[in-house]
Amino acid sequence: MRSKVTGAQRWVVKIGSALLTADGKGLDRAAMGVWVEQMVALHNAGVELVLVSSGAVAAGMSRLGWSKRPSAMNELQAAASIGQMGLVQAWESSFAEHGRHTAQILLTHDDLSDRKRYLNARSTLRTLVELGVVPVINENDTVVTDEIRFGDNDTLAALVANLVEADLLVILTDRDGMFDADPRHNPEAQLIYEARADDPALDAVAGGTGGALGRGGMQTKLRAARLAARSGAHTIIVGGRIERVLDRLKAGERLGTLLSPERGMLAARKQWLAGHLQTRGTLVLDAGAVQALRQANKSLLPVGVKTVQGSFRRGEMVVCVGPDGLEVARGLANYSALEAQKIIGQSSEAIESVLGYSAEPELVHRDNLILV
Numbered sequence: 001m002r003s004k005v006t007g008a009q010r011w012v013v014k015i016g017s018a019l020l021t022a023d024g025k026g027l028d029r030a031a032m033g034v035w036v037e038q039m040v041a042l043h044n045a046g047v048e049l050v051l052v053s054s055g056a057v058a059a060g061m062s063r064l065g066w067s068k069r070p071s072a073m074n075e076l077q078a079a080a081s082i083g084q085m086g087l088v089q090a091w092e093s094s095f096a097e098h099g100r101h102t103a104q105i106l107l108t109h110d111d112l113s114d115r116k117r118y119l120n121a122r123s124t125l126r127t128l129v130e131l132g133v134v135p136v137i138n139e140n141d142t143v144v145t146d147e148i149r150f151g152d153n154d155t156l157a158a159l160v161a162n163l164v165e166a167d168l169l170v171i172l173t174d175r176d177g178m179f180d181a182d183p184r185h186n187p188e189a190q191l192i193y194e195a196r197a198d199d200p201a202l203d204a205v206a207g208g209t210g211g212a213l214g215r216g217g218m219q220t221k222l223r224a225a226r227l228a229a230r231s232g233a234h235t236i237i238v239g240g241r242i243e244r245v246l247d248r249l250k251a252g253e254r255l256g257t258l259l260s261p262e263r264g265m266l267a268a269r270k271q272w273l274a275g276h277l278q279t280r281g282t283l284v285l286d287a288g289a290v291q292a293l294r295q296a297n298k299s300l301l302p303v304g305v306k307t308v309q310g311s312f313r314r315g316e317m318v319v320c321v322g323p324d325g326l327e328v329a330r331g332l333a334n335y336s337a338l339e340a341q342k343i344i345g346q347s348s349e350a351i352e353s354v355l356g357y358s359a360e361p362e363l364v365h366r367d368n369l370i371l372v
């Protein structure tokens with residue numbers, strides 16, 4: 001029984017090109033329908049789901065009648081933009097049969113390394129998930145080159161797992177999981193059931209690149225598991241054609257390869273925060289706020305802040321000091337310095353009328369706060 005999997009509340013499910021297309025002949029609608037049924041069952045069981053779907057290039061190739069993946073970048077990008085239409089239509093109509101909506105999100109890695117875009121993507125995704133809609137994410141292939149060339153949606157899925165703070169990343173692929181050698185070349189290869197994501201022995205076994213349609217192979221899947229582990233997520237690499245694979249994973253069956261993070265989710269996040277040394281401003285707290293942070297492990301609300309110093313943007317690191325000027329904590333601000341100036345000393349309910357909008361009730365959420 002895999003308790004980390006059965007207990008996971010937020011899943012990112014990534015489906016690769018190798019699986020989505022029926023031997024290069026367009027999208028495998030029947031297979032998509034079977035995954036959708038299972039995803040809907042997970043949803044009904046209270047699991048929050050985000051889907052990362054490849055397959056745009058492969059679907060575009062089929063619409064254009066191309067049998068060979070083009071090597072020219074402009075042709076790949078054209079194929080992706082044509083195929084993306086079919087891809088989202090197929091997901092939307094399949095989920096609609098179960099009364100569920102989907103939402104299309106196209107992202108690039110650059111979007112996620114820019115703090116402001118990162119926060120915007122995060123709040124959109126959170127809102128969609130709260131609305132019970134399944135976001136369907138793919139790379140924005142028109143504006144990127146490296147990712148489409150390397151077929152690296154595995155990395156995108158891991159970045160999404162970090163973004164939505166998923167506890168589980170499920171990478172569905174055309175093999176049963178990660179083997180101790182490339183099964184295409186070594187029929188004796190054995191499935192690895194469990195490992196620590198950071199185990200260096202895995203580098204040697206994940207050497208080969210992918211198949212004709214997918215491009216990343218196991219290497220990008222391993223890297224994805226390591227990235228996902230940074231925010232404390234577990235990763236499962238598993239065969240998407242295994243019967244009722246998602247249902248069985250949810251039931252705790254030992255399928256595929258489970259790659260575990262070295263630390264728990266919150267610990268991983270706090271560690272990441274602690275390594276974030278550059279601070280952009282200071283919040284001076286009143287005695288009550290200092291006590292709430294230190295003794296009750298609470299979030300910092302605007303009402304407990306007396307002054308704001310420095311110039312910081314939403315998402316940047318600020319130092320929190322007590323009335324005596326001594327550092328109490330540091331954390332990521334939910335509002336910029338200019339916005340913070342306007343809302344300090346006020347109740348969280350007042351944020352909306354002061355700013356004209358309200359992002360979060362806290363100035364710094366406790367998950368983004370480390371006590372000093």
Ligand SMILES: Nc1ncnc2c1ncn2[C@@H]1O[C@H](COP(=O)(O)OP(=O)(O)O)[C@@H](O)[C@H]1O
Nearest residue numbers: 016017018173179182208210211214215216217
């Ligand atoms: N150690 C390994 N275990 C399993 N598969 C491997 C391994 N090394 C390389 N591979 C290859 O990786 C392929 C899956 O990657 P890829 O084609 O990129 O799929 P996807 O489109 O699902 O991302 C498999 O078909 C397999 O041949």
Ligand SMILES: N[C@@H](CCC(=O)OP(=O)(O)O)C(=O)O
Nearest residue numbers: 016017054055056057151214
């Ligand atoms: N974003 C592109 C390429 C991504 C890709 O091939 O990734 P994968 O099959 O997951 O290794 C697509 O949708 O076709």
